[in-house]
Amino acid sequence: MIEKILLKGFYTLISLFVITNYGLLLMGSMARITARVQGRIGQPVWQPYIDIVKNNAKRWSISHGVMFYLGPVFRLAGGLGTYLFIPGILGSVVFANFSFSGDVILVLYFIFFGQLGMALGAGQSGHPYSPVGVSRGLAQMTAFEVPFTLAVIALASQYGTLSITEIAMAQQGGILNWSAFTNPLATIAGLFAFVGMSMHNPFSVVIAPQEIPIGPPTEYQSSMLGMLQTNRAIFNGAKLVLFVNLFYGGANNIFELVIKTFILYFINVFVGVSFPRFRIEQAIRFFLFVPTIIGLAAVLIQYI
Amino acid sequence: MDKTTDDLTTREDLDRQLKMPNAGLSKEDQPLFCDAAPQTVAPYRGIWENFLNWARANSLWILGFGTGCGAIELRPLMTARFDMYRFGVQARPTPRQSCVFVIGGYASTKTIKRVVRSYEQMQGPKFVLGLGSCTINGGMYWDSYNTINRLDHYIPVDQYIAGCMPRPEALLAGIKELKKQILAGDTENTNKYIENLDWYKANQKKIITEWDMPDYNW
Ligand code: SF4
16 A cells, blocks of 8 residues: 555656656747747747756745745645646556546646635735736636636536546547547637636736736745746646647657647747737636637537 | 833843844834844855856846946847847846846936845845946046946946947846856855945945935845
8 A cells, every 4th residue: 555655656756757847848948939930049948947946046035924935835736736637648657647537627726726825925925016917817817717617518518527537538549539629619718718828928918027017926036936937837738738638639658748738839839929918808808708609609519 | 102212121222233223214114124134145065056156147137127328238138139038148027036137327326226225125146237337437427416436335246347338249248257257156245245234334325315215125
């Protein structure tokens, strides 16, 4: 029994290590590609690693209270929770993580959980720009959760299960069995939500990269910022794995996973470099209009 | 009930002497701010510190606070021609997360107040680039009534970049020099600032007449 638990823990660590590095490399290559589109050379692909080391190497750190410390911890718990309840690779012991029946509900919850924890932590920092970022983030998040939840409901009723593993298993045996082909409406609604979730352009106003209010993490520094950066990498990877499992037939080996997630990630790159930024009320109006209607249609079709 | 100085015991008196008085703040504001004096933090030794210095040198986050006319040269630095990102230099809008403070030229007595405030809010080790002649000797404002003459009397400066105004190439050269300096382990200006805090504070308070902020802006 104890051996089994230890072995599972070891496999989980491997799985986490892989997804963290993959997420960091994706972030690095995204920055590089964006730079090329803008006619620059761009930062090295491994720049996110250096940034994390640098932030952890700071010698001073400022606190604003207990909740301020817990903010990044909750955020990391949200990222880890999202990833650990998704099967990384189907049928693999190492990358199975902790998926079980009913986990898509848990994953939906975890996506929200990190943001809420972060909101509490950033709120305690007392910096006026933090609440601005938090309210923008939560508003946008609530908006894109609507089409995403509708897409998930459509898939759950299509396959008659809430388990991500079972949803992915039901799509095996050829490309035409993927939800992307059997349920295109849900896939489109999900993809809109995916672009919102990744917070690149046009939905990047939450972190507002070059403005005075940098968003919720305005006051975060040193190792707390390093933690947030690590979480961003994990969450980046987790989201891609989730979408591959839900809509693109899961992955049977690591190469399939890398190819599918990388192509999926390119949607972000394309959309990100070709559109300017939405204001927050425009983003909300966007999500609650076309994607929500598509999501509703996907759900209704399941009941007709 | 308000305590008067007569009620204080000797122990409390002693404690008070070790603390920053925050005398510029109003009575209601004083408890809102930290009154402990900042402490120096010693670097690690050997290969580990070298590794950390390598990371610090390759990830320089500039505080996006255009303090003078020289700051205009920071914009072309980001665009395609000069592309500072390939050297690991990025812009950050908040002092908490940045490690390089580029003082973009003259610092008027009004600006130096915000410069000090932002500098102290950055987390160490932190670096300062003085951009332009104005930071070195006052430049064309050397006898002006409202502009400081030597920046390193108020905050420690790692590198000065001469010129009025220095072109982006000069700025890049300055950044490269700063990198060399960090790699060589010459990163202790944050500690030096804390060690000589009295001297710096005295200089700052001579210039900033309306000192209505905490003595050390964490
Ligand atoms: S050195 Fe010249 S360009 Fe720079 S701040 Fe002074 S006057 Fe302006």
